[in-house]
Amino acid sequence: xxxxxxxxxxxxxxxxxxxxxxxxxxxxxxxxxxxxxxxxxxxxxxxxxxxxxxxxxxxxxxxxxxxxxxxxxxxxxxxxxxxxxxxxxxxxxxxxxxxxxxxxxxxxxxxxxxxxxxxxxxxxxxxxxxxxxxxxxxxxxxxxxxxxxxxxxx
Amino acid sequence: xxxxxxxxxxxxxxxxxxxxxxxxxxxxxxxxxxxxxxxxxxxxxxxxxxxxxxxxxxxxxxxxxxxxxxxxxxxxxxxxxxxxxxxxxxxxxxxxxxxxxxxxxxxxxxxxxxxxxxxxxxxxxxxxxxxxxxxxxxxxxx
Numbered sequence: 034x035x036x037x038x039x040x041x042x043x044x045x046x047x048x049x050x051x052x053x054x055x056x057x058x059x060x061x062x063x064x065x066x067x068x069x070x071x072x073x074x075x076x077x078x079x080x081x082x083x084x085x086x087x088x089x090x091x092x093x094x095x096x097x098x099x100x101x102x103x104x105x106x107x108x109x110x111x112x113x114x115x116x117x118x119x120x121x122x123x124x125x126x127x128x129x130x131x132x133x134x135x136x137x138x139x140x141x142x143x144x145x146x147x148x149x150x151x152x153x154x155x156x157x158x159x160x161x162x163x164x165x166x167x168x169x170x171x172x173x174x175x176x177x178x179x180x181x182x183x184x185x186x187x
Numbered sequence: 188x189x190x191x192x193x194x195x196x197x198x199x200x201x202x203x204x205x206x207x208x209x210x211x212x213x214x215x216x217x218x219x220x221x222x223x224x225x226x227x228x229x230x231x232x233x234x235x236x237x238x239x240x241x242x243x244x245x246x247x248x249x250x251x252x253x254x255x256x257x258x259x260x261x262x263x264x265x266x267x268x269x270x271x272x273x274x275x276x277x278x279x280x281x282x283x284x285x286x287x288x289x290x291x292x293x294x295x296x297x298x299x300x301x302x303x304x305x306x307x308x309x310x311x312x313x314x315x316x317x318x319x320x321x322x323x324x325x326x327x328x329x
Contacts, residue, residue, distance in 0.1 A: 036213070036214060036237075036238050037237050037238055037241040038241070039209070039210075039213040039214060039238075040210065040213075040214060040237075040238035040239070040241040040242040040245070041241040041242065041244055041245045042209070042245065043206045043207075043209045043210040043213070043218065043242060043245065044206070044241065044242040044243060044244060044245020044246045044247075044248075044249070045245040045246075045248060045249050045252055046202055046205055046206040046209065046245075046249075047202070047203055047206035047207070047218060047242075047245070047246060047249070047291075048245060048246040048247070048248070048249025048250070048252075049199075049202055049249045049252045049253055049256075050198075050199045050200065050201070050202030050203035050204075050205070050206060051199065051203065051246075051249070052199070052249060052250060052253045052260070052261050053195055053196075053198060053199035053202065053253065053261065054195065054196045054198070054199025054200050054202075054203065055189075055192060055195070055196055055199065055261065056199070056203075056290075057261070057263065058189070058261065058262055058263055058264060059263075059264070059265045059266065059267060060189050060262070060264040060265070060266050061189045063266065063267075063320055064188070064189050066316050066317050066319075066320035066321075067320050067321075067324055068317065068321075069321060069324075069325050070324055070325065071188050071189070073188075073189045073190075073191055074191060074193075075189075075191055075192045075193060075195075075196040076196065078192075078193045078194075078196040078197040078200060079196045079197070079199060079200035079203070080200060080294065080295070081197065081200060082196070082197040082198065082199070082200025082201040082203070082204060083200040083201065083203040083204040083207070083295045084200075084204065084295060084298060084299060085201070085204065086200075086201045086203075086204025086205055086207075086208065087204040087207045087208055087295055087296060087299035088299045090204060090205070090207070090208030090211075090212075090299075091207075091208060091211060091296075091299050091300060093208075094208060094211050094212040097212070099215065100211065100212055100213055100214055100215035101212060101213050102213045102214055103213075103214050103215040103216075104215075105215055106211070106215040107215050107216055107217070108217070108300070109217070109287070109297075109302070109304070111304060112302075112303055112304065113304070114303065114304060114307050117285050117286070118285075118286050118287065118304055118307065118308055119286075119307060119308070119311050120285060120286070121281075121282045121283065121284065121285025121286025121287070121308075122282065122286040122288075122293070122307075122308035122309075122311035122312040122315075123282070123311050123312065123315045124278050124281055124282030124285065124286070124315075125278070125279055125281075125282025125283050125286055125289060125312045125315075126282070126311065126312030126313065126314065126315030126316040126317075126318075126319065127278055127282070127315050127316070127319045128274075128275045128276065128277070128278025128279035128280075128281075128282055129275070129279060129290075129312065129316045129319075130275075130315065130316035130317070130318070130319025130320045130323070131267070131271055131272075131274060131275035131278065131319060131323065132267055132271065132272045132274075132275025132276060132279065133265065133266075133267060133275075134272075134275070134276070134279070135220075135279065135289050135290040135291075136220040136221045136224055136279065136283060136289045136290075136291070137203075137220035137246075137289065137290055137291040138290075140220065140224075140243060140246040140247055141246050141247070141249045141250060142250070142263050143247055144247055144248075144250045144251075145250065145260065145263050147263060147265070148269065149265040149267070149269065149272050150263075152269050152272045152273050152276065153272050153273075153275070153276040153279075154276070155273070155276065156272070156273045156274070156275065156276015156277045156278075156279065156280060157224070157276045157277075157279050157280035157283075158224075158228060158280060159276070159277050159280060160276065160277040160278065160279060160280020160281035160282070160283075160284065161224070161225050161228060161280045161281075161283075161284050162228070162280075163277075163280070163281060164280070164281055164284035164285055165225075165284070
């Protein structure tokens with residue numbers, strides 16, 4: 034119960050940060066990437082603020098033996114730079130550059146009631162289901178041990 | 188044109204960081220929106236489903252907090268056609284699933300952990316987003 038409430042509070046804070054920062058507004062996000070046109074450097078400050086707090090905050094948190102409400106920290110352990118990681122990131126960047134929404138920027142503006150965020154959400158979920166379906170059918174034919182589960186980072 | 192908002196963006200970014208630190212300190216979890224969303228569409232059989240749903244509910248409810256604090260909601264303007272939004276959405280869904288992360292998971296949480304994978308992924312998606320916007324706005328001229 035406490036865990037659920039903690040996650041809810043973290044979601045509220047995260048979403049508030051997204052909305053105040055401008056990450057939920059595709060016009061602003063796309064202008065950040067438009068160096069040769071109507072460049073708006075604001076998102077550099079979003080990343081800077083988020084990274085500074087997380088970098089220091091994580092170091093304080095990792096002084097604890099375990100998180101306050103869970104048995105252990107769940108951290109990705111893979112260190113391999115493979116084609117799946119880089120290819121996936123490249124495809125994500127293309128989609129982000131087309132639409133201007135990333136998953137974190139999207140959810141806080143769903144409640145605005147405009148149609149575009151719903152289309153985006155439908156697209157993201159479709160993409161996720163496609164990967165899940167292809168991965169599932171691929172792992173049936175792959176030799177045992179080949180299709181290792183990947184820890185989701187983001 | 189959009190207005191350059193360094194202070195508001197810095198403050199919003201700091202809140203995003205605070206939420207990421209809170210989720211790690213309380214639950215021991217990475218605040219990666221793609222991973223949380225992806226875990227949600229799996230069958231609700233795991234104990235992780237409840238906190239993921241709660242986190243997403245918090246995200247969805249955040250405009251109410253902003254309304255209470257500021258009295259007004261920040262602008263939402265989408266200079267992209269619905270069809271292109273749909274295409275972009277599918278690519279974001281596929282890319283973040285294959286690449287195990289998005290802006291929050293890799294760009295914030297992963298880089299803060301100095302994860303080699305996250306640094307490589309972030310450099311990659313920032314680069315392809317830059318190229319994509321350049322091509323759409325200045326080569327095709329949409």
